[in-house]
Amino acid sequence: MTLGGTFVLCVFALLLSSLGAAFFARGGLAAGFALEGIMLLGGLAGLVSSGISWWAALLIAGAAGMVFSALLALLQIHLKGDPVIGGIALTFLAAALAMILARLLGGVSYNRKTFEWTLNGEAVSVFLPLALAAAPLTWLLMYHTRFGLRLRLCGEERNAAENAGVRIQWTRWRGALLGGFLGGAAGVAALIALGGGWTLKQGVGGMGFLAAAAMICGQGKPWRILLYALMMAALQTGALMAVEYWPAAPQEAFRLIPFVLALGILCLKCRRNEVPGETARALGLDD
Amino acid sequence: MRSKRFQRFLRALLSAILRLALGLALGYVEMTLIAYFHPAEGQASGIVPALTAAFEGGLMPMLRGGSSGFLTEAAKAAPAALLAIGVAFSWRAGLYQLGGAGQYALGAAACAACFTFFALPWYACLLVSAAAGCWMGAVAGWMKNRFRVHEGLSTAMMAWIGIYAVGAAMQCFSASKADFPGIELPAALLPAAAALLLWLGMALTAAGWAHGTRGESERIARYAGMDTGKITVLTLTISAALSGIAGGLGYCQGLLTQAPGIKLALSGLGAQGLAAGMLANGNPIGTVLAAGLTAHLANGANSLDTAVFSPEVGEWIVAQILYLSAAGMLTHAKKDKGGRSV
Numbered sequence: 136m137t138l139g140g141t142f143v144l145c146v147f148a149l150l151l152s153s154l155g156a157a158f159f160a161r162g163g164l165a166a167g168f169a170l171e172g173i174m175l176l177g178g179l180a181g182l183v184s185s186g187i188s189w190w191a192a193l194l195i196a197g198a199a200g201m202v203f204s205a206l207l208a209l210l211q212i213h214l215k216g217d218p219v220i221g222g223i224a225l226t227f228l229a230a231a232l233a234m235i236l237a238r239l240l241g242g243v244s245y246n247r248k249t250f251e252w253t254l255n256g257e258a259v260s261v262f263l264p265l266a267l268a269a270a271p272l273t274w275l276l277m278y279h280t281r282f283g284l285r286l287r288l289c290g291e292e293r294n295a296a297e298n299a300g301v302r303i304q305w306t307r308w309r310g311a312l313l314g315g316f317l318g319g320a321a322g323v324a325a326l327i328a329l330g331g332g333w334t335l336k337q338g339v340g341g342m343g344f345l346a347a348a349a350m351i352c353g354q355g356k357p358w359r360i361l362l363y364a365l366m367m368a369a370l371q372t373g374a375l376m377a378v379e380y381w382p383a384a385p386q387e388a389f390r391l392i393p394f395v396l397a398l399g400i401l402c403l404k405c406r407r408n409e410v411p412g413e414t415a416r417a418l419g420l421d422d
Numbered sequence: 423m424r425s426k427r428f429q430r431f432l433r434a435l436l437s438a439i440l441r442l443a444l445g446l447a448l449g450y451v452e453m454t455l456i457a458y459f460h461p462a463e464g465q466a467s468g469i470v471p472a473l474t475a476a477f478e479g480g481l482m483p484m485l486r487g488g489s490s491g492f493l494t495e496a497a498k499a500a501p502a503a504l505l506a507i508g509v510a511f512s513w514r515a516g517l518y519q520l521g522g523a524g525q526y527a528l529g530a531a532a533c534a535a536c537f538t539f540f541a542l543p544w545y546a547c548l549l550v551s552a553a554a555g556c557w558m559g560a561v562a563g564w565m566k567n568r569f570r571v572h573e574g575l576s577t578a579m580m581a582w583i584g585i586y587a588v589g590a591a592m593q594c595f596s597a598s599k600a601d602f603p604g605i606e607l608p609a610a611l612l613p614a615a616a617a618l619l620l621w622l623g624m625a626l627t628a629a630g631w632a633h634g635t636r637g638e639s640e641r642i643a644r645y646a647g648m649d650t651g652k653i654t655v656l657t658l659t660i661s662a663a664l665s666g667i668a669g670g671l672g673y674c675q676g677l678l679t680q681a682p683g684i685k686l687a688l689s690g691l692g693a694q695g696l697a698a699g700m701l702a703n704g705n706p707i708g709t710v711l712a713a714g715l716t717a718h719l720a721n722g723a724n725s726l727d728t729a730v731f732s733p734e735v736g737e738w739i740v741a742q743i744l745y746l747s748a749a750g751m752l753t754h755a756k757k758d759k760g761g762r763s764v
Contacts, residue, residue, distance in 0.1 A: 167575060168520070206745070214749035219518045219574045220700060221748035224741055227693040231738035238732045239460050336734075341582035347575060388590035391583040398579055402569040419572030 138376055140260055141328055145368035145375070147262035147269075148174070148325035148339075152346035153364050154273045155317030157355045159204075161277065162310035163290040163413035164211045166204065167350065168222025170318055171343030172229030173200045173207075177319020178326035179233050179335065182245040185323075189250050189261045193320045200319015201312045203229065208311035212304055218417070226338065233335040243335070247327060262324050269317075270361040277357060286310045290414035321346070328375060341394060345371065348397045351418050352404040363400065370396055438701040438712070445743035446481070449735070453480035457730050480731055484722035484739070496610035497675060499717035501526070501668040502694045503613035506713040507706050508664035510699030511620055512559075512657050516637040519661040521562070521577030522668075523692050524584025525555035529669025531588045534597035537673075544602045548670045555666020556659045558584065563655030573658060602674045609671050613713070616664060617706035624706070633657060637704075693741045694720055700747035716740050 152170050159166035166173075181196025207225055210216035237243055251258040277283035285306050288296040296303055325339040333340070345367045353360035370393035377389035408420040457480070458472035505522045512519040532554035536547040558580045565571040624630035632648040636657075644650050668691075694716040701716070702708030723736020 167572075168578070210745070210749055216748045219520075220696065221745060223520060223574075223696060224693075224744035224748055227696075227741035228738065228745060231693075231734040231741055234734040235456070235732050235738060238734075239456070341579070344575065344579050344582065348579065351572070351575070385590035385593035387586045387593065391586035391590075394579045394583045394586075398565070398571075398576060401571050401576070402565055405570045405572075408570075419575065420570060 136328075136330070136376070138372065140258075141376055142368060142372040143260045143263050143266060144324045144328035145342075145371045146365060147266040148321045148328060148342055149346045149349060149368045149371065150266055150269055150361060150364040151321035151324075152318045152343065153350040153353070153360050154269055154357060155200075155204075155314035155321065156347055156350040157273070157277075157353070157357065157360055158286070158310045158314035158317070159207075160350060160355045160414055160417040161290045161410075162286045162307040163293065163417055164208060164307060164311055165218035165417040165419070166207060166222065166311075166314060166318075167344070167347030167419070168219050169204070169207045169225040169343075170222075170346050171338045171341070172222075172226035173203045173315055173318035174322030174325050174339045174343050174346075175226075175229045175233050175335065176200065176203050176322070177315075178322030178324075178339065179236060179243065180319070181323035182243050182326055183240060185245040185249045192249070193265075193323060196323045197316035197320045200317070200322065201315040204311050204315020204318065207315075208308055212307055212311075226343070230336050230338055237335050245327075250323075250327065270357050273360075274357040282306070282309065287414075290417065291410060291412035293413060328371075330375075340390065342371065345393060345397055348401050351420070352400055354404075354409050354420075355414060355418060356410075363404075366400065367393060367397060434703045434705075438703070441701060441743055441746045442715070444746055445739055446485075448742055449484075449739035450476060450481050452738070453731060453735060456735075460730065475730060480726055480735065483725040484719050484736060486722060486725070493606055493610055495718070495721075496714065497606040498677065498721070499714050500609045500613050500675075501672040501677065502691050502698070502717045502720075503710050503713035504616065504664050504668035504671065505691055505695030506698035506709045506716075507613060507617050507620065508661035508668070509695050510702060510704045510706060510709040511664070512661040513699055514624070514637045514704035515633045515653060515657045516640055517566075517654060517657055517661075518572075518574035519559065519562075519577050519658055519665075520574050520692075521558050521581035521584070521662060522665045522695055524577075524581025525558050525662045525665035526669035526672065526691065527588040528554040528558075528584045529666030530673040531591055531597075531669075532666070533670035533673040534600070535595075537600055537602075538595075538597045544605055544608070544674055547674065548667050551666045551670025551673075552663040553666070555669065556663035559658030559660070559662030560655055562662075563651075563658040566654055566658075567651040573654070577658070577662075597673075600674050600676050605671075605674050609675055612667070612671065613710050614707075616667075617710045620660075620706040629653075629656075693737055693744055697740050697744040697747060700744060716743070 152174055156166045156170055177196040177200035180199035181192040184195045185192040203225060207221060210221040211218050250261045252261060285301045288301060289303050289306050325342050329340055349360055349363040349367050352363045374389040374393050378386040405420060408415050453476035454472050457475040461467060509519055509522060529551035533547045533551045536542045536550050558577060562573045562576045565576050566573045624633060632653055635648060636643040636650050636653050640650055698713035698716045699709050701712040720736040720740055723733050726733060726735060
């Protein structure tokens with residue numbers, strides 16, 4: 136795997152899942168702890184169906200992510216559930232379910248070439264244009280559509296939303312399903328990036344938490360999330376590829392570096408809270 | 423019998439039973455689905471054979487559990503129980519300590535190092551395990567106080583740091599298999615002792631009162647003049663130390679057949695621990711009992727009919743119980759957020 140290829144995969148994985156988490160958070164729900172699970176199951180579904188075509192795989196992955204995020208949304212919107220415990224429960228659920236499904240399906244095999252186009256003799260990853268388009272599209276959706284405005288209203292000024300006649304539950308559900316779709320699609324890239332020897336029980340190697348950190352540092356704002364997701368993706372790429380440049384060193388030692396640096400970035404960015412209301416609580420930044 | 427305390431206890435107990443029963447019932451339905459779509463060889467197809475297969479090959483083995491004696495089962499469940507107590511203790515203070523997996527790995531690695539390189543006795547090894555785990559909680563608490571970083575996120579990320587660190591260490595060093603004859607009795611008693619100590623502390627000391635108050639409302643605790651920052655750091659440290667000891671116990675009893683590390687990242691122990699803590703509504707003594715139950719279920723899953731079901735079904739069901747526990751409407755919520763519909 137090339138450096139550039141891995142970087143594109145990591146950017147897609149982290150950017151899309153953090154944008155998905157942003158759709159949760161701007162609506163007032165918290166998805167940070169379930170991201171691992173959503174990515175894992177979406178990735179599994181996508182890889183299993185990658186035999187059809189790349190876009191079908193991504194669609195199916197997104198659908199699987201939507202199903203899982205529906206569970207999270209159900210918990211938070213209707214069952215008055217605790218997002219942290221519920222999210223962690225869904226992550227454990229996803230890990231066990233992934234193993235069970237993988238066993239039922241007799242293993243997961245996919246061809247990486249499915250997700251690559253050939254342009255002028257060079258292999259270009261399918262994820263590249265999608266990753267490039269993700270942040271601008273999210274920004275447009277969130278700030279220039281009625282749905283985005285209402286979603287943000289639900290999260291930030293809930294009483295104003297009620298007064299304006301916004302259907303809060305339905306809006307939050309739509310945000311959650313969209314977030315789940317993005318997270319599921321992101322999982323495909325995550326699993327490809329992690330490589331063939333990866334056991335599904337290990338989730339997506341903690342990338343869900345990196346995405347959650349990117350979302351929190353970005354305060355749920357698309358362009359800032361892009362910045363932090365790029366940072367995290369660069370770190371993760373370094374961690375994944377380091378084994379090729381230093382084969383003698385233990386590979387897993389590099390994998391912890393993104394987390395250390397992500398914690399540092401979190402420390403720097405969590406002190407100020409720029410988004411009011413329930414979104415702040417969803418970001419874990421309320422006081 | 424009509425006292426408020428007893429009513430609250432009864433409500434908590436009933437909701438725990440409800441969650442358990444619902445989780446098992448859901449699990450049975452899912453096992454039936456698996457048996458229906460993926461029957462074993464020689465099994466007739468159809469709904470009724472699937473129901474029977476799921477019952478005899480799935481549900482009953484799980485409920486029956488392992489075939490070892492009580493002491494052995496208690497000792498084997500001790501790591502999960504200690505993890506559970508740690509998580510429950512910090513949950514009671516309103517803090518989410520989700521780094522159990524990483525602290526477990528570090529504790530096991532520290533214990534292994536002590537035994538392999540220094541040949542220390544078991545209690546010294548466990549103390550080192552506690553130290554190996556507790557720094558995570560301290561750092562997470564400090565980050566929460568100083569930088570307002572959500573402790574759940576920071577502990578979860580530090581867990582991955584710990585897991586990868588131990589994985590890397592295991593690639594450089596190798597540890598000998600633990601040999602601590604007679605460890606079963608202390609292992610079986612340790613969770614109960616820890617739970618008792620914590621419960622007494624929570625019930626009888628001022629610090630314990632502050633700890634519980636912070637769980638009910640952090641704002642009110644601060645308004646009342648309690649040092650919530652110190653409570654945060656201490657609670658998370660104790661919780662992480664307990665998880666470290668859990669890892670050490672796991673190593674001492676030889677429960678870790680592979681290198682403690684990445685394999686444990688999303689292992690059932692974390693789910694069992696959290697589920698037990700939630701079932702008991704955070705009460706330490708109840709948590710030990712609930713942990714025994716969830717460990718029993720998860721270990722029972724090892725004796726499932728492997729032709730049809732994979733052993734992860736046990737973890738799946740425990741995770742479902744955890745999910746149901748998170749649903750406020752089914753729980754006796756420790757923190758009542760005013761009942762406003764979302």
